[in-house]
Amino acid sequence: MSDALIRFLFQQKHVRGELAYVQQSLNQMLEHHQYPLPVKQLLAELVVATSLLTATLKFEGEIAVQLQGDGPVRFAAVNGTHAQAFRGVVRLQAELTGESFRDLVGNGYLVVTITPNQGERYQGIIPLTGDSLTSTLEAYFAQSEQLPTRLYIFTDIQQHNRAAGLMLQVLPVEQEKARQDFADLVVLSDTITAAELLDLEPEVVLHRLFHQESVEVFPAQGISFVCGCSKQKCEAALFSLGRAVVAEQLAMGGLDMACEYCNASYHFSADDLQLIHDQL
Numbered sequence: 001m002s003d004a005l006i007r008f009l010f011q012q013k014h015v016r017g018e019l020a021y022v023q024q025s026l027n028q029m030l031e032h033h034q035y036p037l038p039v040k041q042l043l044a045e046l047v048v049a050t051s052l053l054t055a056t057l058k059f060e061g062e063i064a065v066q067l068q069g070d071g072p073v074r075f076a077a078v079n080g081t082h083a084q085a086f087r088g089v090v091r092l093q094a095e096l097t098g099e100s101f102r103d104l105v106g107n108g109y110l111v112v113t114i115t116p117n118q119g120e121r122y123q124g125i126i127p128l129t130g131d132s133l134t135s136t137l138e139a140y141f142a143q144s145e146q147l148p149t150r151l152y153i154f155t156d157i158q159q160h161n162r163a164a165g166l167m168l169q170v171l172p173v174e175q176e177k178a179r180q181d182f183a184d185l186v187v188l189s190d191t192i193t194a195a196e197l198l199d200l201e202p203e204v205v206l207h208r209l210f211h212q213e214s215v216e217v218f219p220a221q222g223i224s225f226v227c228g229c230s231k232q233k234c235e236a237a238l239f240s241l242g243r244a245v246v247a248e249q250l251a252m253g254g255l256d257m258a259c260e261y262c263n264a265s266y267h268f269s270a271d272d273l274q275l276i277h278d279q280l
Contacts, residue, residue, distance in 0.1 A: 004220040005051055005084055006202045011214040014171045014178035015185055019202045020051040023162035025225040029088055030161060032263035037157060038099040039090050042067075042076060044155045045133045047088055048165035050078040051223055052151065053112070053137075056169070057082055061116035069128060071106025072096050085226035087261045101132045110136050112144070147172065148179060150186050154194035164197045166205070185210070229259040231266045235276065238268070243280040249273055 003026075006019045026044055035043065050065045057063065059082070066077040072095060078088035097103055105128060114122045124144040130136040134151040141149035153165040168185055170178045188209050196205060206215055234257045238246055249255040250273040258265045268276075 003223040005055055005223055006220045007055060007218040008206060009216045009218075010181070010185065010210070011216055013181035013185065013213065014173045015181050016169055016171055018052050018055050018165075018167045019197075019205065020048050020055075020165045020167075020223065021162075021202075022047055022051070022164075022223055023160065025086070025223055026163060027161045028225040029086075029262070033090075035090055036096055038096060038104060039073060039076075039092070040157045040161075041155045042073065042101070042104055042133070043078070043088050043090055044157055044161075044163040045153045045165075046076055046078045047086055048153050048163045049133060049137055049151065050080040050086055050088075051084060052165050052167045054080040054082060054084065055221075057114065059116045059119065061114065061119075063115070064111075064113040066111040066113070067105050067108065067128070067133075068111060069105035069108030071102070071104055071108075073104045073106075076105070084221050084223045086223070087225060087227050089260050101130075101136075110140055112140060141169070148182050150182075150189060152189065152192055152197065154197050156194075156198055162198060166192060166197060185213075227259060227262040227264070229262060229264055229266075234266045234268075238273075238276055239280065243277060246273055246277045246280060250277055 003022050003024050008017045026047060030040055046065060050063060053065060054063050062079060062081050064077060064079045068075055072092055073090060074093040075091040078086055080086040108128050110126050110128060112124045124140060126140050126143055128136055129139055134153055137151055138149050141147050147170050149167065149169045151165065151167050155163040166189065168182065168189055170182045192209060250270060253270050255268045255273060256265050
């Protein structure tokens with residue numbers, strides 16, 4: 001399955017769903033980083049989760065899903081857009097002592113920031129109470145959106161650098177009926193396996209899980225890794241740091257700036273820095 005997000009709707013139940021698949025875009029994000037395997041798996045889960053959350057937005061804009069903890073993974077974040085373009089990064093502060101979600105992140109917070117192109121910015125913050133990213137996100141939806149949500153995310157990083165996810169969510173309608181619909185469908189979706197979600201085409205997955213339901217499937221939307229860094233943006237960052245910092249780098253004869261998302265490097269020669277210095 002190519003990198004894509006597929007939305008679907010149960011025509012006779014008050015529930016919507018999404019499937020997300022990433023492989024090529026995930027490879028592009030990870031190829032220049034030397035993250036330990038458990039960290040790559042966590043970041044892959046976060047990419048899929050961000051894609052699934054972005055698909056719930058009803059406007060054009062951006063979403064950032066962040067984990068902030070006191071474990072070896074101090075910070076992990078994926079930024080996504082309504083066009084399903086994403087980039088992600090992890091910052092480590094200690095050697096890994098385990099491979100579970102809690103071993104990696106410890107105690108901390110999940111922060112979801114939604115920034116519409118037009119309108120006010122919204123941020124939701126909840127403590128990390130779950131033992132997995134999926135349970136933490138389900139708690140976020142329950143507390144912030146008050147919409148029952150079930151998430152399934154599986155990764156295959158060691159062999160193929162790929163991940164896939166399934167989300168079911170109650171529609172914001174009559175809650176009593178919607179919740180019963182949701183509970184009935186969760187019984188079916190709980191049978192999904194990693195092999196099925198990672199290896200089977202989305203139509204086959206939906207048929208295996210919900211063949212007794214009437215499901216409307218919408219056209220797939222491509223998912224891509226887009227960093228967005230450039231030398232011009234690095235130059236703007238140097239301007240923001242001020243004359244003294246630029247002068248210090250000028251005295252050292254030049255500067256190399258690396259993007260933390262894609263590891264691209266941008267070189268500023270002494271002449272480049274002199275031009276920036278003269279304009280400050």
